[in-house]
Amino acid sequence: MKKEIIAMLLAGGAGSRLNILARHRAKPAIPFGGIYRIIDFTMSNIANSSIDVVGVLTQYKPLSLMEHIDNGKPWDMFGRTRLVEILPPKTGEASSDWYKGTSDAVYQNVAFINDFSPELVLVVSGDHIYHMNYAELIAYHRKKRADATVCLIPVPLRDAHNFGIAETARTGRIRTWIEKPQKPPxxxxxxxxxxxTTNVLMKALVTTARTSGVDFAKNVIPQLLKEHRVYGYEFNDYWRDVGTIDAYWNANMDLLARDPEPKIANWRIKTNLHVKGEIGDRPSAYLGRSARVRNSLISRGCVIEGTVSHSVLSPGVRVEKNATVSDSIIFHDAVISSGASVDTVIIDKSVTIETSARLGHGTMKINRRYPQHLSTGITVVGKKARIAAKITVGKNCIIQPEAYVKRNCTSGSTK
Structure with a gap:
């Protein structure tokens, strides 16, 4: 089956900077914005751009991601001419091994690309929040007669050292490329x-592999710049890399702004709402007589009898009477019991906060074990953890998955 273009979606990242949120799932599978997963944004961009063959390259803890993507039906990528295929590493074969990097992952799946003989290959990541019509990018690539086109976005110069940085000519052609420079040009x-362009990509992947290169930004793009036409396509809309706890929290809070930049209602984002083992859909959210809700996203199946302000609640969350939730992100089926208080906390699935417990209260102290992950006051509670009644958990704390916390946790601690 020949296709004009196919997409290769990189979704194997471990998401180590997201700490316990990525302990039992791949980063693209982390819930976002109530009902979505992070990968839904890229998958929907692909579907909405009329690209109907996608290879999803998975590696780190792929089960929940594979269940979520399923057969591609939620994105209308199912049928004789439409396909979503999960492409895990083919360990044990002589020519394959665990994916060592972004370009190596695609290199190990050139047979999948060859099955469709495409003119062009789109390579995207599954861990960013944005909306893009790839048809405009593809049209730019063809107009410039480019061999490769890299999407570029202006960032504050103080943050530029975290990215691959390009300098471009007036025509858009990339003149210089530096991966994470100390002094960005x-x-x-x-x-x-x-x-x-497919034939250029194939040759570059082979050449890169022979020199032990494994990464598009570090190896493939610098190699192509030597003898090929590489252009930059500047994007000036909302785009967020949610690879840190701060960035993830801020992107969720962006949804609650008076004029939110990520206008999800207009983005036609699709998701898979089916949960393995559940029969039937969740009921509508219920707000009791004592409920007070301000500027929040409340998903289906939630029961609110307490106070929720400036927060994002996934399906099935219960907030009991006299409980308060503010500036927080609560994943599926968590319970905030009567009298409990949750402030600036990310709570994973099926967590129970018992009566009158207080989370996110205390002095500001950087997390002692993970100072690079938690320093701005956000506390994170792992999946299926339990906080005992009347316990206080401070700021910048990490509560491990399935932990039962029976003693107070001072700010900056890990339990």
Whole structure:
């Protein structure tokens, strides 16, 4: 079956900077915005751009991601000419091994690409929040007669050292490319989105592999710049890399702004609401007589009898009478019991906060074990954890999955 273009979606990242949120799931599978997963945004961009063959390259803890993507039906990618295929590493074969990097993952799946003989290959990441019509990117690539096109976005110069940085000519052609420079020459940062002319990509993957290169930004793009036409496509809309706890929390809070930048209602984002083992859909959210809700996203199946302000609640969350939730992100089926108080906390699935417990209260102290992950006051509670009645958990704390916390946790501690 021949296709004009296919997409290769990189979704194998471990998400280590997201700490316990990525302990039992791949980063793209983390819930976002109540009912979605992070990967839904890229999957929906692909579907809405009329690209109907996608290879999803998984590796780290892929089960929940595979269940979520299923057969592609939620994105209308199911049928004789439409396909979503999960492509895990083919360990044990002589020519394959665990994916060592972004380009290596695609290199190990060139047979999948060859099955469709595409003119172009779109390579995207599954861990960003944004809306893009890839048809415009592809049209730009063709107009410039490019061999490769890299999506670029202006970032504050103080943050540019975290990205691959490009300098471009007036024509848009990339003149220089530096991966995570200490002194960035410009503020045009790579978004990790690429369009390649297929024959150029195939040769570059082989050459890169022979020199032990494994990464598009570090190896493939610098190699192509030497003898090929590589252009930058500047994107100036909302885009967030949610690879840290701060960035993830802020992107969720962006949804609650008076004029939110991520206008999800207009983005046609699709998701898979089916939960393995559940029969039937969740009922509508219920707000009791004592409920007070301000500027929040409340998903289906939630029962609110307490106070919720400036927070994002996934399906099935219960907030009992006299409980308060503020500036927080609560995943599926968590229970905030009567009298409990939750402030600036990310709570994973099936967590129970018992009566009159207080989370996110105390002095500001950086997390002692993970100072690079938690320093701005956000506390994170792992999946299926339980906080005992009347216990206080401070700021910048980490509560491990399935932990039962029976003693107070001072700010900056890990339990």
């Amino acid at each position: 410009s503020n045009l940062a790579s978004m990790g989105i690429y369009v390649f």
